[in-house]
Amino acid sequence: MSNNGIIIIGAGIAGVSAAYYLNRAGYEVTIIEKSSGRDNCSYGNAGMIVPSHIIPLSSPGMISKGLRWMLDAESPFYIRPRLSLDLLQWLWKFKQSSTEKHVEESGPLLRDLLMASRDLLIQIELDVEIDFSFKKKGLFMFCNTDYGLSKEIEIAKKALNLGIPAEILSPEEVKKLEPALDIKIVGATYYPNDAHIHPGSLMEKLKSIIEKRGVRISYNTQVTDIITNGEKVESVITSDNQTFTGKTFINCAGAWSSSFMSMADRKLLLQAGKGYSITLENPPVRPDYCGILSEKKVTLTPMYNSLRFAGTMEIVGTDTSVNPKKISGLKNSVLEYLPQFEAEDLEGHEVWTGLRPCSPDGLPYVGAVAGYSNFYTSTGHAMMGMSLAPSSGKLLADLVMYGKSELNSDLISPNRFN
Numbered sequence: 001m002s003n004n005g006i007i008i009i010g011a012g013i014a015g016v017s018a019a020y021y022l023n024r025a026g027y028e029v030t031i032i033e034k035s036s037g038r039d040n041c042s043y044g045n046a047g048m049i050v051p052s053h054i055i056p057l058s059s060p061g062m063i064s065k066g067l068r069w070m071l072d073a074e075s076p077f078y079i080r081p082r083l084s085l086d087l088l089q090w091l092w093k094f095k096q097s098s099t100e101k102h103v104e105e106s107g108p109l110l111r112d113l114l115m116a117s118r119d120l121l122i123q124i125e126l127d128v129e130i131d132f133s134f135k136k137k138g139l140f141m142f143c144n145t146d147y148g149l150s151k152e153i154e155i156a157k158k159a160l161n162l163g164i165p166a167e168i169l170s171p172e173e174v175k176k177l178e179p180a181l182d183i184k185i186v187g188a189t190y191y192p193n194d195a196h197i198h199p200g201s202l203m204e205k206l207k208s209i210i211e212k213r214g215v216r217i218s219y220n221t222q223v224t225d226i227i228t229n230g231e232k233v234e235s236v237i238t239s240d241n242q243t244f245t246g247k248t249f250i251n252c253a254g255a256w257s258s259s260f261m262s263m264a265d266r267k268l269l270l271q272a273g274k275g276y277s278i279t280l281e282n283p284p285v286r287p288d289y290c291g292i293l294s295e296k297k298v299t300l301t302p303m304y305n306s307l308r309f310a311g312t313m314e315i316v317g318t319d320t321s322v323n324p325k326k327i328s329g330l331k332n333s334v335l336e337y338l339p340q341f342e343a344e345d346l347e348g349h350e351v352w353t354g355l356r357p358c359s360p361d362g363l364p365y366v367g368a369v370a371g372y373s374n375f376y377t378s379t380g381h382a383m384m385g386m387s388l389a390p391s392s393g394k395l396l397a398d399l400v401m402y403g404k405s406e407l408n409s410d411l412i413s414p415n416r417f418n
């Protein structure tokens, strides 16, 4: 198979967003996807678009909190101990990044990327006239302890300092905005600029639009090797022995990106962060807004007539099996905060599993790969892939077209840990 255009590996939101902008810029684009393209992380997630999330995962206090959570089988976090040099290096960089300095440096960048992305998503909605249930209503961080609320207020103040609108609400003020929902909280913070979508709907419709505009997506085709010549990637080889040649190659392989990059002798520190969701088609109550049960890190998102709960972060490699303890932890969190839900309301729903591509410093990897003139990457978006992918896709299209982008920064360089 010969192609003189752009080859993107991975048809998740990172790959599809990059394809959208490169196709609009006039490039011939092919996406190679190892599966049906529907069992990746970009489908069953919580669908929150979060300009408020200006604190990277690696931040002060996260390591001690993580260690406490490791002792509780139903907690939202787990790392499976294993002898892996990649995991040890990732953990070491995570520890080094968990500083106030890193939080201060990352905040303005995340704000800019997330706000740009939200605006781009609004343009995509207008451009392609597709409905993906994009609700620009804001997001609540619900707190059921005074300590939890004090922590969320600290974050809200940081957001306000960065110019991100944030409010601190009493339970009565939450009730006025969300009258149908009973929720046991001491208070909440509220971010009016946040939004939510139906992620599977966005993915299906965006792929259909780009295919109509000429992007080719080759499903069930796994890239197994990368052929390089000096500073150029020449082609990729697939499991069915096809050769895809191209002028430019972009890694959007999500949680599988480090093994993909190793085919071109490049190291990318990345761990898969497994999360789960369950979707209730007929929930006892369907809120209008999306929200996060702050102390338990469980999300709730209304999507059309359904309601989705999501959460947990398990660093266990690319194993997608369901850990029943984590699912009961998620359900118990829902029951603790939301008295309108009974245990049986949460039973009998299929559990969706997704692998988030997580960098150790909580920032994505977007940009040119060192040592190559035609190789780029867009991954590592971790818990914010739906929120960040449009700006990463635009950034990549700018880099390919002009060699620079106003969204670019050394903080998200794919080469920053080399």
Ligand SMILES: Cc1cc2nc3c(=O)[nH]c(=O)nc-3n(C[C@H](O)[C@H](O)[C@H](O)COP(=O)(O)OP(=O)(O)OC[C@H]3O[C@@H](n4cnc5c(N)ncnc54)[C@H](O)[C@@H]3O)c2cc1C
Pocket: 009, 010, 011, 012, 013, 014, 015, 032, 033, 034, 035, 037, 039, 040, 041, 042, 043, 044, 045, 046, 047, 048, 049, 050, 221, 222, 223, 224, 252, 253, 254, 255, 256, 257, 260, 273, 274, 275, 276, 277, 310, 311, 312, 353, 354, 355, 356, 357, 378, 379, 380, 381, 382, 383, 384, 385, 386, 387, 388
């Ligand atoms: C429970 C949960 C809740 C979440 N909630 C939110 C949220 O509310 N808001 C938000 O912004 N983000 C959220 N996220 C994060 C978001 O879902 C991810 O960051 C995002 O989907 C990652 O997209 P991606 O394109 O990088 O990876 P993926 O969607 O996983 O796509 C990567 C693709 O690459 C393909 N691939 C890999 N290797 C190869 C190869 N060798 N050859 C060919 N194809 C290959 C894979 O098959 C896959 O389809 C959540 C994640 C989880 C798990």
